[in-house]
Amino acid sequence: MGSARRRGRQKAALESAISICLLVILFLIGLGVFVKQSDYDMSRFGIDTAGIELSSQQLGLIREKKPDLVSLGPDGFTTLSEAEIYNPENLYEKINGKAPLYLESGFVELLTQRFVSNNDDNLWMELFVYDMATTRNAFSVYSVQKRADTELLPSMQFAYKTSNGLYFVHGKYYIELVGSSESAELLGARGQVVDKISSTLPADKEAKIDELTLFPEEDLVPGSTKLYLTSAFGFEGLTDTFIARYKFADEIVTAFLSKKGSDAEAITVFENYSKFLLDNGGKELPTTNPKIKFVDFYGTLEIVAVAGPFVFGIHEAENPQLAAKVQKRLINRLLEPTETPEK
Amino acid sequence: MTEQRNYDPRLRGGKPAPAAAGDRREFLSRLSKAGIAVAGCGVASYLLYDPKGPTPGIKAEDIVTLPDFSVPQKDGQTISIVQGPDRVKAVNKAIELLGGIERFINKGETVAIKPNVAFASPPMLGATAHPELVAEVVRLCYKAGAKQVIVTDNPINDPASCFTLSGVGKAASQGGAEVVLPKDYLFKHTTLAGGKLIKNWPIFYEPVGRADKLIGITPLKHHHRAGASMSMKNWYGLLGGRRNVFHQDINTIIAELAMMVKPTLVILDATFVMVTNGPTGGSVSDLKRANTLIASTDCVTADSYGCSLLNLKVSDLPYLAKAEKAGAGTTDYQSLKPKLAVIQQSQR
Numbered sequence: 020m021g022s023a024r025r026r027g028r029q030k031a032a033l034e035s036a037i038s039i040c041l042l043v044i045l046f047l048i049g050l051g052v053f054v055k056q057s058d059y060d061m062s063r064f065g066i067d068t069a070g071i072e073l074s075s076q077q078l079g080l081i082r083e084k085k086p087d088l089v090s091l092g093p094d095g096f097t098t099l100s101e102a103e104i105y106n107p108e109n110l111y112e113k114i115n116g117k118a119p120l121y122l123e124s125g126f127v128e129l130l131t132q133r134f135v136s137n138n139d140d141n142l143w144m145e146l147f148v149y150d151m152a153t154t155r156n157a158f159s160v161y162s163v164q165k166r167a168d169t170e171l172l173p174s175m176q177f178a179y180k181t182s183n184g185l186y187f188v189h190g191k192y193y194i195e196l197v198g199s200s201e202s203a204e205l206l207g208a209r210g211q212v213v214d215k216i217s218s219t220l221p222a223d224k225e226a227k228i229d230e231l232t233l234f235p236e237e238d239l240v241p242g243s244t245k246l247y248l249t250s251a252f253g254f255e256g257l258t259d260t261f262i263a264r265y266k267f268a269d270e271i272v273t274a275f276l277s278k279k280g281s282d283a284e285a286i287t288v289f290e291n292y293s294k295f296l297l298d299n300g301g302k303e304l305p306t307t308n309p310k311i312k313f314v315d316f317y318g319t320l321e322i323v324a325v326a327g328p329f330v331f332g333i334h335e336a337e338n339p340q341l342a343a344k345v346q347k348r349l350i351n352r353l354l355e356p357t358e359t360p361e362k
Numbered sequence: 363m364t365e366q367r368n369y370d371p372r373l374r375g376g377k378p379a380p381a382a383a384g385d386r387r388e389f390l391s392r393l394s395k396a397g398i399a400v401a402g403c404g405v406a407s408y409l410l411y412d413p414k415g416p417t418p419g420i421k422a423e424d425i426v427t428l429p430d431f432s433v434p435q436k437d438g439q440t441i442s443i444v445q446g447p448d449r450v451k452a453v454n455k456a457i458e459l460l461g462g463i464e465r466f467i468n469k470g471e472t473v474a475i476k477p478n479v480a481f482a483s484p485p486m487l488g489a490t491a492h493p494e495l496v497a498e499v500v501r502l503c504y505k506a507g508a509k510q511v512i513v514t515d516n517p518i519n520d521p522a523s524c525f526t527l528s529g530v531g532k533a534a535s536q537g538g539a540e541v542v543l544p545k546d547y548l549f550k551h552t553t554l555a556g557g558k559l560i561k562n563w564p565i566f567y568e569p570v571g572r573a574d575k576l577i578g579i580t581p582l583k584h585h586h587r588a589g590a591s592m593s594m595k596n597w598y599g600l601l602g603g604r605r606n607v608f609h610q611d612i613n614t615i616i617a618e619l620a621m622m623v624k625p626t627l628v629i630l631d632a633t634f635v636m637v638t639n640g641p642t643g644g645s646v647s648d649l650k651r652a653n654t655l656i657a658s659t660d661c662v663t664a665d666s667y668g669c670s671l672l673n674l675k676v677s678d679l680p681y682l683a684k685a686e687k688a689g690a691g692t693t694d695y696q697s698l699k700p701k702l703a704v705i706q707q708s709q710r
Contacts, residue, residue, distance in 0.1 A: 100523060111606040115480060115518045116587040116641045119609070143484075143527075164639050166647040181645040183486065197644045199484035199527075 088132035088146060091215045093208035099133035099143050120163065121149065124248050125156035134208070142205055146212060147195040154226035155246070157193040161186065162245040171242045179242060185209050190222020230276055233329075234263040235348040240271075251275065252334060254295045256288055262334065265345050270338050272345045276331040289325035296321055322346050326353055426550045426567050430624045431576035432659060433466055440698040441658040443667065446705030449633045449655055450498045456629070456657035457502065459701035466626050467575055469507030473626075474573035475499055475539070478580040478596045479515040479530045480641065482523035487643045488634045490524070491579045493533035495631055499579060500537035514542040514569040515599045542569040549602045556688070557618045559611060564602035565622075575626040578661070582632040582652075582668050584640035588612045589679050590672050591641045592665040593628035593658075594620045617684035620661055620691060630656040630664045632671050662691025663698055 088102050103113065106128055111118040113129060121129075127150040136142035151157040161177055165186070172178035178187030183198040183205070196212055198205040231244055243264035251260035252275075260277040279285040293312040297303060301321060304313035314321040320342050322333040331349055336342030442459035444452040457463050467473055477491030485492055496513060503511045513534035517524035521543040525531030534541050542548070548568040554560035570576060580596040587609055588595060597619035598605065608615035632654040639648045652671050658664035662685045666676050676682050676693045686693045 100520075111609065112518055114642050115606075116585045116591070116609065116612075117639070118606075120586055145482075166638065166645055169645075169647060181647045184645045186645075195644055197487070200486060201646070 086130060086148060086220050088130055088148065090219070091132070091146065091212050092134045093211035093215075095137050095204075096134040096144075096208055097137060099135040103129075103131045105129040105131075121151075121160055124159045125152045126150075127152050134212075136204060136208070138204070142198075142200060142202055144196055144198045144205055144209060144212075147197070148220075149193040149195075151191055151193055153191055154188065154223065155228055156248070157188045157191055158228055159246040159248050160193050161188045163247065165242065165245070169242075185213065187213070189216060189220060190226060192220070192222060230261045230278055233276060233349075233352055234261070234274065235345075235352050237348065238265045238267060238345075240264040240266050251277070254292055256291045256295070257330075265341075267338075267341050270341055272336050272338070272341050273334045274331070274345050274349055275334055276329060276349070279328045279330060282327055285325050285328050285330050288330045289323060292330065293323050296323070324350070326350065329353055424551060425562070426552050426565075426571065428552065428565070428567070428570065428623060431573070431626045432624045433626055435659065436461060436465075438699045439465075439701065440660055440692075441656065441663050441667065441695055442701040442703070444655050444657075444703045444705060445653050446655070447633065447651075447653050448705065449492060449495050449631055451705050452633070452655035453495060453498055453629060453657065454502070455703050455705055456655050457627075459703060460627075460657055460659070463502045463506045466577075467503050467506035467508050470509045471507075471574040472510045472512065472572060473503045473508045473575045473577065474512045474514060474570045475503070475534075475577045475579060476515060476570070476596065476599060477513065477530055477578075478591075478599060479524045479528050480518045480599060482517075482519040482527045483642065484527060485529050486646060488581050488636045488649045489583065489641060489643045490528040491530060491581060492631060492633070493529035495629070496530050496579055497533040497537045499577060499629065500534055500539045503577075504538060511537070511539040512542055512569045512573060513539045514544075514566065516544040516566040516602060517599065544602070552622070554618055554622050557621065559608055559615050560618050560622060566600045566602055570600065576623070578623075578625050578628040580628075580630060581634070581636065582630055582671055583636035583643070584638055584648075584672060586640060588616060588681070590665070590669050590674060592668045593630050593661040594665050594681065594685065596628075597623045597661075613679075613681040613684055616681035617688060617690070620681075620685040621688050623661075625661065626659070628658055628661045628664050630658070630668050632656065632668060635671050637672060660691040660698075662686055662693060663695045666693040667695045667700070 089098055092098060105113050107122055107126055110121060110126065110129060113131065114121070129150070130148045131145060133143055133145045149157070149160065151160060158177055165179065166181055169179040169181050172180060172185075172187065175187050175189075178185070180186070182201040185196040187194055194216065196209045198209060228246070230246075234244065240263075243262075245262050247257075247260045247262070249255070249258055251257040251262070257277060260275055262273055262275045265272045265274065277288070279288055289310070289312075293303075293314070296312075296314045296316060299316075301314040301316040304315055306313055310326065311322065311324040314323070316335065319335040319337055320333065320339050321335065322342060323330070324332050324346070331353065333342040333346050439460045442456040444456045444459070446452045446455070457466075460466075475496065477496050479490050481489045483489040500511050500513065511534075513530065515521075515524070525541060525543065531541050544566055548566060549564040550567040550571075551562050552560065552565050552567070553562055578593050578596045580591070580593055583591040585591040585595065594616050598608075598615070600619075600623065601608070632652045634649040635652045636643045636648050637650045639645070643649070654671060656664050656667055662682060665679070666682055669676065669679055669682070682693050685691060692698060
């Protein structure tokens with residue numbers, strides 16, 4: 020009888036211990052759910068985050084981590100409105116239909132600030148600082164939007180100006196300064212803003228884009244290089260593609276170049292792009308070299324070639340002789356031995 | 363002292379019952395309780411189940427439909443195309459060719475003007491309706507005897523900044539128009555009959571809904587997503603909510619906007635055309651002088667001609683064919699015999 024009671028007590032104690040353990044586990048699960056549900060990503064669950072305003076304290080914390088655009092204001096100008104911050108979720112609220120261009124190019128954040136002249140309310144400018152994560156991405160959005168017949172700024176690697184605006188790459192940032200008019204006062208002021216950006220906004224100015232050095236310089240139109248991160252020439256498979264324009268008297272030849280991850284990948288892209296051209300009405304012209312295709316595309320010449328990890332060629336050339344000339348230069352450049360460090 | 367419950371009859375101090383019988387009773391008892399609990403949960407779930415799921419909370423009587431603002435068609439007076447560098451003179455001529463402002467506005471009417479004021483951008487950049495043009499249309503409406511003219515838009519950027527920096531707010535106010543900026547209570551939900559996207563969607567209804575006539579004014583622009591932004595796309599500014607979701611199906615939404623809005627008149631300003639980097643632009647070098655202004659009672663027709671100024675064909679903009687198929691207008695503007703005019707620089 021005594022031993023039965025003892026066993027019973029031991030059993031009851033064991034059950035109590037298990038129960039307590041289960042209760043503790045349940046409590047921890049509940050706590051975990053409570054903590055997690057307080058901090059989940061609303062955008063993943065389709066909840067409108069646009070209408071949720073940050074408190075001034077939160078906004079202040081965010082701004083502490085951002086470039087201080089107000090301090091970039093030129094002399095004789097004051098801020099016209101509050102600085103604005105946009106992320107991938109709400110970028111469209113600032114630039115509407117142009118947002119996809121940035122979103123497909125690695126966009127992280129946009130900060131904007133307007134400055135107005137102390138002398139004239141009609142003289143104002145807006146500074147757009149796009150954080151594109153990398154210099155390469157910043158160059159892409161810069162180059163794709165670059166206006167024709169504009170003045171390049173030799174003091175910076177990628178920069179040009181128009182009569183009312185100035186556009187440049189500063190490390191991972193693509194920056195626009197857009198003036199409300201073409202007045203001399205605004206032109207002077209935007210120069211000051213650029214100087215302040217160069218001296219105060221941290222950026223990796225030495226970041227290089229290797230492919231740009233692969234285009235032969237002879238007859239190259241200065242500032243004509245562009246980088247299409249997606250769907251060059253309407254073909255989805257042609258990503259990360261640089262183009263450059265060459266000018267001969269009144270004729271232009273467009274060369275392109277895309278470095279793939281491996282030789283095998285390059286061959287696949289070469290074959291797929293060639294097929295894309297033929298599927299869309301191109302007619303293949305005879306050649307004995309399996310690594311190059313000549314396609315008559317509605318009266319223009321397309322050349323597609325592959326060498327190592329590079330897919331390259333000529334796009335929509337009207338003059339076959341000039342196209343061949345540029346293609347030959349491009350091949351020679353790609354086949355040049357690359358420098359190796361001395362031991 | 364709390365009572366220690368012990369379910370083993372052998373430990374209760376009573377007579378030990380036959381083990382098998384006690385266990386069976388205990389088992390059946392617990393099974394019954396568990397069964398009742400499960401059944402209770404099932405009944406409660408059944409009673410609480412909502413087969414329709416959550417609804418936006420909109421009552422049927424709160425759903426509105428935009429009025430039909432169109433005027434009776436007249437042969438040969440559906441579209442006018444005027445060439446000239448001065449948009450004020452051009453719009454006067456374009457309206458005159460369609461029968462004059464009196465064809466569109468009657469005495470005592472309230473007129474809503476919907477300019478494209480999407481961006482806080484200076485007039486020089488051509489991203490928004492030009493203030494001179496808005497001012498002139500306001501003036502013409504009052505000249506025709508309008509009781510009140512409302513100028514309104516739901517911009518992409520901050521509304522006050524857009525109306526101020528574009529110059530449209532000042533131009534409209536100085537002309538005597540009431541400028542109405544978007545506020546939550548001015549929106550109502552609408553559903554487009556036969557529409558795929560516009561369902562229970564908030565639109566900027568109040569300032570337009572109380573008008574007798576509706577005039578759209580917009581610059582002709584390249585649009586990175588849609589190909590071109592013209593008079594049909596201008597109605598995007600009547601949408602509320604997270605309208606950017608429609609960019610995923612931009613051709614359908616533009617076609618549906620043309621179905622939803624039946625305007626009195628649209629004015630497509632191509633004095634300068636934004637040929638690149640639209641719809642925001644950002645440089646005067648994005649603009650090309652085309653010295654053209656189009657007025658039409660049919661936005662599909664106006665845009666079908668307008669796209670040619672961007673070197674686009676009607677087939678390049680799928681929303682035009684979609685809108686035409688839905689009966690919103692005609693893409694073959696030539697068949698409507700456009701009224702043409704050229705205004706020289708010095709001509710008044």
